[in-house]
Structures are given as C-alpha cells and as structure tokens.
Amino acid sequence: MDVIETDVVIVGAGGAGLRAAIAVAEADPSLNVALTSKVYPMRSHTVAAEGGAAAVIKDNDSLENHFNDTVTGGDWLCDQDAVELFINEAPKELTRMEHWGCPWSREPSGHVAVRPFGGMKVERTWYAADKTGFHMLHTLFQTSLKYPSIKRFDEYYATDLLVEDGRCQGIAAIELRSGQMRVFAAKAVIIATGGAGRIFPFTTNGGVNTGDGAVMAYRAGVPLKDMEFVQYHPTGLPGTGILITEGARGEGGVLINNEGYRYLQDYGLGPPDPWPRKKAMELGPRDRLSQAFWHEERAGKTVATPHGQAVHLDLRHLGEKKINERLPMVRELALSYMGVDPVFKPIPVRPVVHYMMGGIHTDIDAATPLAGLFAAGECACVSINGANRLGSNSLTEILVFGGRAGRGAVEHVRSGGKDVDRTAIEEQAGEAQKRVAALFQKADGTETVVGLRKEMNHIMETGAGIYRSKESLEEACKTIGELRRRYADVRLEDKSNVFNTDLVQVLELGSMLDAAHVLAHSALNREESRGSHQRLDKTERDDETYLKHTLAHYTGEGDPRLEYLDVKITKSPPGERVYGGAAS
Amino acid sequence: MTEQTLQVEILRYRPETDQDPAFQTYTVPYRDDWVVLDALNHIKDNIDRTLSYRWSCHMAVCGSCGMMINGEPKLSCHAFLRDYYPNKVRVEPLANFPIERDLVAVTDDFMEKLESVKPYVIPQQERAVDEGPHLQTPAQLNAFKQYTMCINCLLCYAACPQYGLTPDFVGPAALALAHRYNLDTRDAGREQRQEIAASNEGVWDCTFVGECSQACPKSVDPAAAIQQTKIASTIDWYKALLNPWGKR
Known part of the structure; x- marks a missing residue:
C-alpha cells in the first residue's frame, strides 16, 4: 500500500x-x-x-x-x-x-x-x-x-x-x-x-x-x-431546505403566519416593533423561533405549500434597492427555487436542520x-x-x-x-482495506443504501426533531439500532474502482447511522429541556442534574456508553434566558 | 392519471470496462420544480447505482455540479427540468476536460492554472493584526467585487473555444481572479501575476469571443477582466519601450 x-x-x-x-x-x-x-x-x-x-x-x-x-x-x-x-x-x-x-x-x-x-x-x-x-x-x-x-x-x-x-x-x-x-x-x-x-x-x-x-x-x-x-434554523425553503439567512431578519424581515400576524409576539419575544429590535421577535434565538413554528403548525396557523407547512418571511418593506444590495443571494434563491420574488411577495419558510x-x-x-x-x-x-x-x-x-x-x-x-x-x-490500514474489500466481495447484500437512509431520515425527524419525548426517543434508539444491524447486509452495487460514488455513499451511510445512534441515545438520556433539546415530557431545564456535557463512547455493536462532564462556569451562573422587550 | 415523465440521456464512461463513452437513456418522473441534479439523484437512488457525478450544496454556490446540458455548460442544480420538458435532456461531462468517469471531469489542469496566477493578496508590506483592518470604501470594493463571485464551477472553461483549441491557455476564471487581486486596494502583487497573465498563454490567447461571460452562472464577466488586463499590459509595454530603465 x-x-x-x-x-x-x-x-x-x-x-x-x-x-x-x-x-x-x-x-x-x-x-x-x-x-x-x-x-x-x-x-x-x-x-x-x-x-x-x-x-x-x-x-x-x-x-x-x-x-x-x-x-x-x-x-x-x-x-x-x-x-x-x-x-x-x-x-x-x-x-x-x-x-x-x-x-x-x-x-x-x-x-x-x-x-x-x-x-x-x-x-x-x-x-x-x-x-x-x-x-x-x-x-x-x-x-x-x-x-x-x-x-x-x-x-x-x-x-x-x-x-x-x-x-x-x-x-x-x-x-x-x-x-x-x-x-x-x-x-x-x-x-x-x-x-x-x-x-x-x-x-x-x-x-x-x-x-x-x-x-x-x-x-x-x-x-x-x-x-x-x-x-433548526427557522427559515429554510420548503422542499429543498435551502437556507434563507438570518441576515434577512437582521435587515428587517418579519415572520408572519397565515393570518398575516407576527406570531412571535405570542412566544415571549415581543413587542412587535416595526424595526428590528435586538434580541426580540425575529431577532430572537434560533431555537425559540423554530419551536414557535412548531406550535403555530399545531394550532393550524401555518400556510400549506406543496412541500409541507410554512410561514411567511416578508421582506417587501425593505424595498428592491436594499434587498439587492444586502440580500442578493436571498432574492436569487427565492426566485430560482421557489418562484417567489421577495421584492413583491413573502417567502415561504420553515425550520430546517442546520x-x-x-x-x-x-x-x-x-x-x-x-x-x-x-x-x-x-x-x-x-x-x-x-x-x-x-x-x-x-x-x-x-x-x-x-x-x-x-x-x-x-x-x-x-x-x-x-x-x-x-x-x-x-497493518491497521490493511485491516481497513479488507473491510472495504469485503463490500466488493459480498454478493448477496440484502439491504440498499437508499432504503436504510430513508428509514434513518424518517425516524430522526419523527423521533428526535424540534420536540422530543421519552417515547419518541426510545423509538428512535430502537430503530437506529436495528438499522445499524441491517447495515451489515448493505449491498454495494457498483464494483468498479474509479470514482465509485456508490462506495462513498455506503461508507457515508455507516457514518450517519453511528452519528444518529449517538444523537438518539444522548437525547434519550438527557431528561430535561435545554436550548435546542426540548422534551415534551421534561419541559424544564434541570441544572441540578444536567448542567453537564454528555460524552458518548463507542462500544462497537452495542449502544454508546454515556458519561457526563461538568460544564465550566467561570463568571456567569445559570440564569433565565430573557428575550424580547425585557432584554433590550 | 399517469405520471408525467422525462427522458434523460446521459453520457456514461467507466474507464475500467468501457472502450468509449456512450449514451444511456433513463426515464425519470417529471416535476416542474426539479432541477437536472434532482433527476440524477433520482436515477442514482432508484435506477442505477453505478452512475457517478459530483454534487453537494444544491444551491448553486459550491460549484461541484457543472455539466453540459443539451450542449450548454450549466450547473445541474440550477437547470430546471421545466425549461426542457417535454423534450429529453442530454447530460454530458464538462466539455474541454478529459472524462474521469461518467459525468466526472478531470479538472487538475484548472487547479494548476488557478494556482499559477497567485490568487492571494501580495501586500506591499505585511500588516500586523494589531494594526486592524484596512480601510476600503464601498467604491473601492465594488471595483473588484464581481470578480470575487467566481465559484470555480468551470462552466467558462467548458464554454471557451480557445481553451478547447489551446489547452495551455490560462483561461477565463483564473485570469479573472488574477484581475480581482490586481484591482484590490490591499494588493501590490500585479507585477508578479503579470508573468503568467500577460504571457502568450495568458490574456493574449483570448480572442474575445465572450462565451465565458455568457456561461457564467454568477454574472462574473471574465471577458471584461481579460480585456482590461490586455489594456494594462499594453500600457506596461509602451512604458517599458519609452523608458526602458524606469520603474514600471
């Protein structure tokens, strides 16, 4: 070699x-x-x-x-x-x-x-x-x-x-x-x-x-x-997941629901000033904004698109000149991929894993x-x-x-x-090579990359999305565990050497399954709600138990072994996250 | 209702088994919001795992997925099926580059040329971090801004008839990038870049067909950069002629 x-x-x-x-x-x-x-x-x-x-x-x-x-x-x-x-x-x-x-x-x-x-x-x-x-x-x-x-x-x-x-x-x-x-x-x-x-x-x-x-x-x-x-970034284009930058809200863009209402004021982020107030409304933190969308969707206040529910990001009041100067890519992306010109129409957006x-x-x-x-x-x-x-x-x-x-x-x-x-x-690299070679030699793989990937994607969204629960996470852990076992039977269909993207995707899927496995287990074990990790069954932050980092160790075929490490606090003791009018 | 479909004809080449490249036709569902890349991903996921092509961002900024689509260089993530339907779409690797496999082109030549024009700030004098950022007015920024927008997708090389004929030609994107640094108020490296840019294989190989600027998906105007470099090089030449011992 x-x-x-x-x-x-x-x-x-x-x-x-x-x-x-x-x-x-x-x-x-x-x-x-x-x-x-x-x-x-x-x-x-x-x-x-x-x-x-x-x-x-x-x-x-x-x-x-x-x-x-x-x-x-x-x-x-x-x-x-x-x-x-x-x-x-x-x-x-x-x-x-x-x-x-x-x-x-x-x-x-x-x-x-x-x-x-x-x-x-x-x-x-x-x-x-x-x-x-x-x-x-x-x-x-x-x-x-x-x-x-x-x-x-x-x-x-x-x-x-x-x-x-x-x-x-x-x-x-x-x-x-x-x-x-x-x-x-x-x-x-x-x-x-x-x-x-x-x-x-x-x-x-x-x-x-x-x-x-x-x-x-x-x-x-x-x-x-x-x-x-x-x-979750609060503003992605439905379907493609293409990002519409937070800069759009920094420049004054507002989020409205299907009633044309700036709904973020109902989630502790008001007042709804007509100008972009720091740390308030559309300039609140990403986790809070994405969580607010989830509630609006539940309440039936979102807008239906061919690619799922959305809210509207309205930039019209910024005017064409400012949009072109500060947000040219936003305009280009919205036009190309949504057929919406933000100078004239609001852009449909929804939270997207970021x-x-x-x-x-x-x-x-x-x-x-x-x-x-x-x-x-x-x-x-x-x-x-x-x-x-x-x-x-x-x-x-x-x-x-x-x-x-x-x-x-x-x-x-x-x-x-x-x-x-x-x-x-x-010698170790030789072992690595043998593992890859085994994929080429295996004639009877029963699982496909695409099938496993779809199942993984689905369970991660439903089990470990914006809001999670013990139940949903247990389901995710179980499913990902099964998918990892089934991955042993994955089929490499392209057996050639030169630029084999089938092989790359097989190996990438192996990485993703392990990452998803750690994610689901770490989330299941953290029985609190903190930042982007929101549990419907444990809605409060619990500094007593969880002011700690999760450390997940690999155990091979088994579940990850989890341990915890204290967070280093030097000068800011845990307090309440204050946004909206009270913060500025 | 039967599903609307579209035929996609792809140039396949697997060097280990194929003598020559040949077209293979696939039938994909037609969706009016799909781009050609979505069709390729559909084929890869559902029809033929052996198809190889490059892609990543799906938003026309990473520059991976440049291909010839119905004979024109395009980003496959920015070429909508609706612009071709109901006619079939023919997809080939970028012209003017060797084929590595299927839609994957060998682009080493471009990478070397990019490097050869020294596309980085060569300052008059090193500036310490403590001295803070330079001042640069919006007008000074605008003088070179458009030439910073190149995503290295190589559509301009695929479009350039001169690069097809004269492979030594440094080519549009690399020359535009040299020009970008030459115009930047923070840079003093023009003379060093001129060795390549003003050589025979540099700007003088360009016959000003302008196909590069037409093909650019980011509205960079490499043809203008090359013309401006030609003018500046000519001035250099006259200055040297009139004052052979003077500082250029």
Missing part, C-alpha cells in the same frame, strides 16, 4: 481545515501538511454559510456583550473559559481574514460594516453581502496556495484513524480517482469534516455533510460530546483526549455553542479553533518526539 509520509495530516478542507493548514504553515514552514478532503476545498459546505461572522469591533459593543449573548444563547451549556478565549481571539481572526483579502462589506467610511443577528444585544456580525461563507472559504483556499508546505490531496475519502501506542499516527484514505487505499503517516492528525445534517431528511446541509470525521474519531475511542443538540452543536470532544486548544488528534469546526465540540449556537459564531469558530488546532498540532509534532510506527499503522 502506498504510504504518504507527512508531519500533519488534515481531514477536511473547508474553513476549519484550511485555517488549520495555514496555521501550521505559518507556525513552522518546515513541517509538511497533507490536506485531504473527499471533495475539492471550495466545494466544502462552509461555502453555503450566508449571513456572517461575529466579532466585537465597534465602540458600541463589548467583549462582555459577546460573551453574554453566546452563553445565554447556549442556555448555559457553553464552557465559559472557551467562550472567553473565543470572543477574545475572534476580532483578530476576522482581521486576519481582512488582510488576506476577504471582501467584507463596508461602511461609507471604509470601515468594516456589521449587522445584527438573532440573540445579539448589539450588532456585531461582519458580512460579505449574504455570501460570507463563500467568500471566507475562497479567501482561505486561495491564501492556502501561498504556502509550499501545504500539499493537497483532493477527493480522498478517509475511512480510519490509525492509532498505535495510544497515539494517533495517521489515517487510511481512499483515493477516489483510483479507488486505492492510501496510508497517511503523520505525527499529528486534525479532523475538520463539518456537520452531519444529512442524517435528517430536511436540512440546509449539502450532500457532503455526513459526519464522517466525527464518527471516525468516535470509532477510534474518542468520545462525542453533546450530540443531542441539533439546531447545525450540530455536538461533536468530537476537545479542549480549548482543539486537542482531543487521544494524543496527536485535534479537531475543529462543526465536527468538534469545544464547547462554545452549548445547547444552541448563537447565529454567526460558527464562521468565527472555524477560524479561531482551526487556527488553534494547527498550532496545537505543530506543538505536538515538535514536542511529541516519537516516531510513527510504520509497521503497526500499515
């Missing part, structure tokens, strides 16, 4: 992976970086982020505000030492992006402009029109081309972490072009593979968001933290409990996002913690000292 020797291997080349690669190259240009991804870097899902990235830069704002908005938004499940570090580094990271050429939108004076997002006391979201993720990703990718020590391996699908002697020493990955397994031998590995929204049927996530990296770490013995927390707060357990240096393994971005859980991520913190997070992962890896390579055990890891 071909072995690629390098110092640091990165899995995933979206925002966090690219930022990590650049950090390694800047910290020590003599170290070789292998930047691997199952897609070309600019296809990564960072590209789809729209609204912006948060960092304190204006005089009317303060780090204290950013801290409080983040911790309150996260329903006190954030580690406050991590949040503090994050908000401190945020302005530096976004400034660095500015130096690298990110086309941030500007004030007439030439200063970087900011806009308000949901759950923010003061506007602090830097934006590049409504294509912020796209511009950040391309800026990072293009900047990465400057560093000769970064070598890309585009379209390599990583299957396994190679762990020997308690240290992560590389990965096994399939080169999609040839179908051949390759070994990447490295002293440090960084996982930056993004989210797993595809375990749900209706999501803003692209086809690539299947949780591969997080599950790869999980199977290697690294716990997944807080996987029960799934953020972001996983949970992920690979890391400390504030992006290090996992496994020596030599780091993780950053949506696949990781530091946690700065707690039970509900504050909108526009995730684009900043990929920079802050991507950078820290890169620098941590450099530190580890320099101080770790020990050499890679080539014999041991090649």
Whole structure:
C-alpha cells in the first residue's frame, strides 16, 4: 500500500481545515501538511454559510456583550473559559481574514460594516453581502496556495484513524480517482469534516455533510460530546431546505403566519416593533423561533405549500434597492427555487436542520483526549455553542479553533518526539482495506443504501426533531439500532474502482447511522429541556442534574456508553434566558 | 392519471470496462420544480447505482455540479427540468476536460492554472493584526467585487473555444481572479501575476469571443477582466519601450 509520509495530516478542507493548514504553515514552514478532503476545498459546505461572522469591533459593543449573548444563547451549556478565549481571539481572526483579502462589506467610511443577528444585544456580525461563507472559504483556499508546505490531496475519502501506542499516527484514505487505499503517516492528525445534517431528511446541509470525521474519531475511542443538540434554523425553503439567512431578519424581515400576524409576539419575544429590535421577535434565538413554528403548525396557523407547512418571511418593506444590495443571494434563491420574488411577495419558510452543536470532544486548544488528534469546526465540540449556537459564531469558530488546532498540532509534532510506527499503522490500514474489500466481495447484500437512509431520515425527524419525548426517543434508539444491524447486509452495487460514488455513499451511510445512534441515545438520556433539546415530557431545564456535557463512547455493536462532564462556569451562573422587550 | 415523465440521456464512461463513452437513456418522473441534479439523484437512488457525478450544496454556490446540458455548460442544480420538458435532456461531462468517469471531469489542469496566477493578496508590506483592518470604501470594493463571485464551477472553461483549441491557455476564471487581486486596494502583487497573465498563454490567447461571460452562472464577466488586463499590459509595454530603465 502506498504510504504518504507527512508531519500533519488534515481531514477536511473547508474553513476549519484550511485555517488549520495555514496555521501550521505559518507556525513552522518546515513541517509538511497533507490536506485531504473527499471533495475539492471550495466545494466544502462552509461555502453555503450566508449571513456572517461575529466579532466585537465597534465602540458600541463589548467583549462582555459577546460573551453574554453566546452563553445565554447556549442556555448555559457553553464552557465559559472557551467562550472567553473565543470572543477574545475572534476580532483578530476576522482581521486576519481582512488582510488576506476577504471582501467584507463596508461602511461609507471604509470601515468594516456589521449587522445584527438573532440573540445579539448589539450588532456585531461582519458580512460579505449574504455570501460570507463563500467568500471566507475562497479567501482561505486561495491564501492556502501561498504556502509550499501545504500539499493537497483532493477527493480522498478517509475511512480510519490509525492509532498505535495510544497515539494517533495517521489515517487510511481512499483515493477516489483510483479507488486505492492510501496510508497517511503523520505525527499529528486534525479532523475538520463539518456537520452531519444529512442524517435528517430536511436540512440546509449539502450532500457532503455526513459526519464522517466525527464518527471516525468516535470509532477510534474518542468520545462525542453533546450530540443531542441539533439546531433548526427557522427559515429554510420548503422542499429543498435551502437556507434563507438570518441576515434577512437582521435587515428587517418579519415572520408572519397565515393570518398575516407576527406570531412571535405570542412566544415571549415581543413587542412587535416595526424595526428590528435586538434580541426580540425575529431577532430572537434560533431555537425559540423554530419551536414557535412548531406550535403555530399545531394550532393550524401555518400556510400549506406543496412541500409541507410554512410561514411567511416578508421582506417587501425593505424595498428592491436594499434587498439587492444586502440580500442578493436571498432574492436569487427565492426566485430560482421557489418562484417567489421577495421584492413583491413573502417567502415561504420553515425550520430546517442546520447545525450540530455536538461533536468530537476537545479542549480549548482543539486537542482531543487521544494524543496527536485535534479537531475543529462543526465536527468538534469545544464547547462554545452549548445547547444552541448563537447565529454567526460558527464562521468565527472555524477560524479561531482551526487556527488553534494547527498550532496545537505543530506543538505536538515538535514536542511529541516519537516516531510513527510504520509497521503497526500499515497493518491497521490493511485491516481497513479488507473491510472495504469485503463490500466488493459480498454478493448477496440484502439491504440498499437508499432504503436504510430513508428509514434513518424518517425516524430522526419523527423521533428526535424540534420536540422530543421519552417515547419518541426510545423509538428512535430502537430503530437506529436495528438499522445499524441491517447495515451489515448493505449491498454495494457498483464494483468498479474509479470514482465509485456508490462506495462513498455506503461508507457515508455507516457514518450517519453511528452519528444518529449517538444523537438518539444522548437525547434519550438527557431528561430535561435545554436550548435546542426540548422534551415534551421534561419541559424544564434541570441544572441540578444536567448542567453537564454528555460524552458518548463507542462500544462497537452495542449502544454508546454515556458519561457526563461538568460544564465550566467561570463568571456567569445559570440564569433565565430573557428575550424580547425585557432584554433590550 | 399517469405520471408525467422525462427522458434523460446521459453520457456514461467507466474507464475500467468501457472502450468509449456512450449514451444511456433513463426515464425519470417529471416535476416542474426539479432541477437536472434532482433527476440524477433520482436515477442514482432508484435506477442505477453505478452512475457517478459530483454534487453537494444544491444551491448553486459550491460549484461541484457543472455539466453540459443539451450542449450548454450549466450547473445541474440550477437547470430546471421545466425549461426542457417535454423534450429529453442530454447530460454530458464538462466539455474541454478529459472524462474521469461518467459525468466526472478531470479538472487538475484548472487547479494548476488557478494556482499559477497567485490568487492571494501580495501586500506591499505585511500588516500586523494589531494594526486592524484596512480601510476600503464601498467604491473601492465594488471595483473588484464581481470578480470575487467566481465559484470555480468551470462552466467558462467548458464554454471557451480557445481553451478547447489551446489547452495551455490560462483561461477565463483564473485570469479573472488574477484581475480581482490586481484591482484590490490591499494588493501590490500585479507585477508578479503579470508573468503568467500577460504571457502568450495568458490574456493574449483570448480572442474575445465572450462565451465565458455568457456561461457564467454568477454574472462574473471574465471577458471584461481579460480585456482590461490586455489594456494594462499594453500600457506596461509602451512604458517599458519609452523608458526602458524606469520603474514600471
């Protein structure tokens, strides 16, 4: 088997992976970086982020505000030492992006402009029109081309972490072009593979968001933290799940039900000012807004569309000029995919699975409990996002913690000292290859990728959606457990080597089933309601028992073993989340 | 009522078994809100697991799913079946690139060309983070903004007759990106980029057919970028002629 020797291997080349690669190259240009991804870097899902990235830069704002908005938004499940570090580094990271050429939108004076997002006391979201993720990703990718020590391996699908002697020493990955397994031998590995929204049927996530990296770490013995927390974005297009940015509400867009009524005032988010009041109404936090939709739907106050119930996002009063200038992508998306021009008609929207707060357990240096393994971005859980991520913190997070992962890896390579055990890891990669080969040899698989995926999607939506109960979660755990067993009989129909996307989908499904399994069990065991995790049978937050992170450990075929870790509270004791008029 | 259907004719090529690419026809349900990518996903999920193609975002921003649709370069996630129905739709991999398999094109050449134009800020002087962001007025931003919108989908390369004839041609997207950085007030790297951009394989290979700008799904105008680069290069040339020892 071909072995690629390098110092640091990165899995995933979206925002966090690219930022990590650049950090390694800047910290020590003599170290070789292998930047691997199952897609070309600019296809990564960072590209789809729209609204912006948060960092304190204006005089009317303060780090204290950013801290409080983040911790309150996260329903006190954030580690406050991590949040503090994050908000401190945020302005530096976004400034660095500015130096690298990110086309941030500007004030007439030439200063970087900011806009308000949901759950923010003061506007602090830097934006590049409504294509912020796209511009950040391309800026990072293009900047990465400057560093000769970064070598890309585009379209390599990583299957396994190679762990020997308690240290992560590389990965096994399939080169999609040839179908051949390759070994990447490295002293440090960084996982930056993004989210797993595809375990749900209706999501803003692209086809690539299947949780591969997080599950790869999980199977290697690294716990997944807080996987029960799934953020529904309140405004996705019915049918496709295409995201309509929160920036649309930041600019003054309002949500109305089938009676033309701004229903959010009935959910503790009023008063319904005609202008966008911070932390109120449409600028409330994402979890509350998505939950309000659920109640409106139950009350029969939503609008029927060919793709299910919706409410209306009305931008008409903003006028064509402002929509074109600030929200060009919103107009383009609504026109193309809904046939609705928001200048003249309100856009039908509904909550849509958007972001996983949970992920690979890391400390504030992006290090996992496994020596030599780091993780950053949506696949990781530091946690700065707690039970509900504050909108526009995730684009900043990929920079802050991507950078820290890169620098941590450099530190580890320099101080770790020990050499890679080539014999041991090649043997392990051989085992990984045999597992893939078995899929090719098996002639009588009885289960299809599509059948299993549909059943998984369905049970996740009904069992572990916006509102959950003991009953629904038990059902989800049972079904996902069965699907995992049935997956052993999955059929690979395409037996060729070159760019075999059937094989990729089979492997991705395996990742998604494990992620879904952890999610359902973590949710069942958390008998409280907090942030995005709402239980109809346990409606209150229970700080006595659950001011803790869930850590899920892999046990092979059995259910995950769950344990709990105290949340780090440094200065903000758990309190009430106050939004609406009382908050501003 | 019988379901409305649509025929999709796809160029298949599996290098391990096929001598040559050949068309295969599939029948898919017709939905007026479906795009060609939905039809491909339907085929992959329900008819033929061996069909390979790239896709991810389904919202015309990741740039993965560029293909030839009825002979025109398009993003398959942005090409609506309603614009073709009831006629059949013919889907082929991007023109002007080798086929890796089925609808997957080999795009290494573009990646190398992109890298060759140094598409990153080359500052006059490194600026420390403590110095804060640069000032850049909305007008200064607008001078290059449209050239930042390229999603690297390669439709412009598939549309460009010159790239088809002269594979060394750096091509529209890469040249537009070089121009984007040249126009950015934070950048001072134009001279370094000119080595490639103003070479024979750079802007001078372009015969200004303008197909690239027509094909662009993001309204970038690579043809304009190339023309502006030509003008700037010509001025450079005259300056050098008139003042051979002067600083350009």
